[in-house]
Amino acid sequence: MFPITRPRRLRQSDPLRRMVRETTLTVNDLIYPLFAAPGTGVAKEVVSMPGVYQLSVDKIVEDAKEVADLGIPAIILFGIPDVKDDDATGAWHDCGIVQKAATAVKEALPDLVVIADTCLCEYTQHGHCGYLQTGDLTGRVLNDPTLELLKKTAVSQARAGADIIAPSGMMDGFVQSIREALDEAGFSDTPILSYAAKYASAYYGPFRDAAESSPQFGDRRTYQMDPGNAREALKEVELDLLEGADMVMVKPALSYMDIIWRIKEMTNLPVAAYNVSGEYAMVKAAALRGWIDEERVALETLLSLKRAGADLILTYHAKDAARWLSKN
Ligand code: PBG
Ligand code: ZN
Numbered sequence: 001m002f003p004i005t006r007p008r009r010l011r012q013s014d015p016l017r018r019m020v021r022e023t024t025l026t027v028n029d030l031i032y033p034l035f036a037a038p039g040t041g042v043a044k045e046v047v048s049m050p051g052v053y054q055l056s057v058d059k060i061v062e063d064a065k066e067v068a069d070l071g072i073p074a075i076i077l078f079g080i081p082d083v084k085d086d087d088a089t090g091a092w093h094d095c096g097i098v099q100k101a102a103t104a105v106k107e108a109l110p111d112l113v114v115i116a117d118t119c120l121c122e123y124t125q126h127g128h129c130g131y132l133q134t135g136d137l138t139g140r141v142l143n144d145p146t147l148e149l150l151k152k153t154a155v156s157q158a159r160a161g162a163d164i165i166a167p168s169g170m171m172d173g174f175v176q177s178i179r180e181a182l183d184e185a186g187f188s189d190t191p192i193l194s195y196a197a198k199y200a201s202a203y204y205g206p207f208r209d210a211a212e213s214s215p216q217f218g219d220r221r222t223y224q225m226d227p228g229n230a231r232e233a234l235k236e237v238e239l240d241l242l243e244g245a246d247m248v249m250v251k252p253a254l255s256y257m258d259i260i261w262r263i264k265e266m267t268n269l270p271v272a273a274y275n276v277s278g279e280y281a282m283v284k285a286a287a288l289r290g291w292i293d294e295e296r297v298a299l300e301t302l303l304s305l306k307r308a309g310a311d312l313i314l315t316y317h318a319k320d321a322a323r324w325l326s327k328n
Pocket of ligand 2: 119120121122128129168169
């Protein structure tokens with residue numbers, strides 16, 4: 001007890017603090033999201049996400065080079081298609097926007113890991129993550145027919161060069177279906193990063209501007225999880241493990257750090273956390289007003305996610321964080 005015990009002894013200098021630091025953030029922990037859009041020479045900033053752009057494929061390649069030069073190991077690709085339809089054609093077509101972007105990035109940067117987000121909401125007219133019953137205005141996506149589209153999407157993304165398939169639609173059985181489809185198509189070495197515990201969250205607002213993927217009616221609460229549930233997240237992870245997931249994700253990150261922790265305790269698979277658009281927008285908005293120090297807040301946030309158990313962090317701050325980390 002005090003005065004014999006004085007925890008401050010180990011805090012009195014930077015080298016001492018470095019010696020006893022339990023958690024560190026490195027560039028290897030980061031994954032940078034990119035939004036691929038049609039056209040050439042296009043870079044359109046997302047109003048609610050300063051510093052984030054919709055980029056045509058040529059610009060995606062430029063940005064990916066920057067990402068690779070910073071030492072960030074991976075990007076995740078989202079797509080804004082030319083046309084949206086009921087079958088989400090843009091998601092699974094071999095000439096789809098994510099497929100084109102994946103191929104172009106892998107050609108230019110074979111060592112950069114390309115993760116493909118595998119969902120349908122960006123590609124359907126109604127903005128839901130799968131098929132709807134004709135006339136449905138509530139958004140209760142039909143699970144099993146949607147799996148067929150997800151299988152086609154995943155295989156086509158892998159064929160285009162995607163290194164990791166990341167299904168994000170919260171359909172039951174999507175990991176198993178995609179695993180089977182990938183294996184059948186000869187992609188048994190392509191890992192699946194499952195959005196295992198994805199909550200129906202208001203923090204996705206700015207992303208839906210970026211990806212132009214807002215549901216036109218209803219909401220996603222019949223497939224994404226209820227924010228009140230924690231044990232259900234463990235059940236989702238358990239199922240994904242059995243279905244063959246290689247990594248699991250929690251999304252959003254900050255309001256769900258208890259979930260990250262509990263999942264980390266229960267599984268030996270790598271755990272990813274998605275520091276989502278609304279989390280980014282809040283930091284940016286306050287920083288732009290000079291109310292907080294963006295660098296310190298962002299690095300503290302990312303470090304805290306690691307401390308909570310995240311092995312990997314998807315974040316719009318990835319490039320900034322890489323720069324800040326190399327400077328510090
Ligand atoms: C949907 C999807 C969402 C995000 C990525 N893919 C959420 C949604 O619209 O329901 C959110 C990412 C973010 O907010 O940064 N499959
Ligand atoms: Zn979706």
